Amino acid sequence: MKVFVTGGSGYIGRSLLRVLADQGDSVTALVRSEKSAETVEQLGARPVLGELTDADTLRAAAAAADAVVHLALTGDERSGEVDRIAANALLDGVGGNPYIHTGGSWTYGNTDGAVTEDAPFAPPMITAWRVPLEEQLLATRAQGKHPVIVRPGLVYGRSGGLPGFFLGEGVQAGAIGYLGDGSTHWSLVHVDDIAALYARALKAPAGSQYLGVPGESVRTREVAEALSHAAGISGQIRSVSIEELGQKLGPLAEALFLDQQFATTRAQDELGWIPQHREPLEDLAKGI
Numbered sequence: 001m002k003v004f005v006t007g008g009s010g011y012i013g014r015s016l017l018r019v020l021a022d023q024g025d026s027v028t029a030l031v032r033s034e035k036s037a038e039t040v041e042q043l044g045a046r047p048v049l050g051e052l053t054d055a056d057t058l059r060a061a062a063a064a065a066d067a068v069v070h071l072a073l074t075g076d077e078r079s080g081e082v083d084r085i086a087a088n089a090l091l092d093g094v095g096g097n098p099y100i101h102t103g104g105s106w107t108y109g110n111t112d113g114a115v116t117e118d119a120p121f122a123p124p125m126i127t128a129w130r131v132p133l134e135e136q137l138l139a140t141r142a143q144g145k146h147p148v149i150v151r152p153g154l155v156y157g158r159s160g161g162l163p164g165f166f167l168g169e170g171v172q173a174g175a176i177g178y179l180g181d182g183s184t185h186w187s188l189v190h191v192d193d194i195a196a197l198y199a200r201a202l203k204a205p206a207g208s209q210y211l212g213v214p215g216e217s218v219r220t221r222e223v224a225e226a227l228s229h230a231a232g233i234s235g236q237i238r239s240v241s242i243e244e245l246g247q248k249l250g251p252l253a254e255a256l257f258l259d260q261q262f263a264t265t266r267a268q269d270e271l272g273w274i275p276q277h278r279e280p281l282e283d284l285a286k287g288i
Contacts, residue, residue: 001202004061004094006031006052006086007071008045009036011160012152015195016069016129017043023199028061029073052082055089062085062093067202069100080129087137089215096144100201101137103130103151105211105262106255114217114263117151117209124258126251138207146206150232152194153213153262155185160191162256163284167227169248170236176228177240180223184259187213190277190288210267211286217261 003020007013008029020027021044028048029040038045050057068090074082091099107130108115109122121131123229137147156163170176174243194212201210224237245253267273277283 001066002026002028003067003069003202004065004172005045005071006058006090007073008026008040008043010071011158012155012191012195012198013071013099014039014043014149015158015191016071017196018283019192019199021045025136026076027250028065030058030061031078054084055271057082058086058089059093062090062096062099064095066101066212068094068201069198069202070073071102072197073102076207080133083129083132087133091140093143093145094146097144098146098148098206099137100148100150100198101134101187103134103149103209104158104212105151105153105260106258107131107134107151107258108262110258111260114261116262116264117266124224124251124255126255138209138248143206144246148201148204148206149209150198150201151209151211152197152209153260154187155191156188157190157192157277157282157288158288163188163227166224170224170227170233171231172228173238174233175236175238176224176231176233177245178224179220179240179245179257180217180242181239183222184220184257185217185261186220186223187217187260187262188223188280189213190275190283192279193273193275196275197271197273199272202265204271208270209239210271211262211264212267213262213264216276218281222281223284227282229285230287 027045029045031047099235155161
């Protein structure tokens with residue numbers, strides 16, 4: 001396939017470009033700088049210079065592709081509006097071909113036990129804009145469009161993701177932080193596994209929605225203990241309050257304090273997704 005990817009030089013994007021190259025797809029990737037262009041070229045993709053607000057550029061690149069994967073996000077107060085502009089331009093350009101849109105597991109809020117993709121939404125403030133946008137995108141099926149939503153869990157691996165932030169902060173402080181009393185659940189997914197799910201989603205039916213979580217959730221105290229092993233300060237962990245985390249991460253702290261558990265095999269059952277990293281605590285302890 002000819003696939004156009006936004007965010008190809010980013011954390012998940014780099015793993016996705018590797019997967020697409022391995023399966024023989026021809027990939028173009030949106031980039032904002034020469035450095036990003038070099039990154040995607042090294043991963044086998046052809047760079048397209050532009051911004052997420054360049055609707056004409058996005059529309060043209062999507063129209064030249066057989067499918068689109070939209071990963072990029074500004075990650076600031078403009079996220080919702082910019083994502084709306086980019087998503088609509090990409091979906092318009094790709095026509096009736098697959099458009100894979102990135103959502104997020106935080107959209108479900110506190111889950112009160114393990115839930116599936118069909119659970120009601122209760123997003124924190126930082127991601128509340130996702131719900132109306134996803135509803136609008138899914139509604140375009142009636143116009144012959146082919147939207148698919150992938151909602152990754154908390155991504156880790158390859159020395160990145162939010163667990164990597166806690167590792168870096170913990171090394172400086174001499175102890176790895178966990179949230180509150182440590183009982184809060186995170187649903188982790190390795191970056192290579194979520195990239196494989198995006199690649200599988202290119203073949204998904206229109207209107208499909210998938211949670212990118214491979215197994216049972218883990219408690220943040222367990223995450224901190226695993227990270228302390230990776231950092232060489234085994235057992236050195238400490239509680240972090242939402243107020244303390246908010247001073248460093250702002251509204252993101254509220255999302256990280258969500259207690260989330262998921263029980264779904266939809267991606268495995270429908271797409272044949274087979275996550276290779278099912279023991280995140282072991283991975284984190286080894287720095288994988």
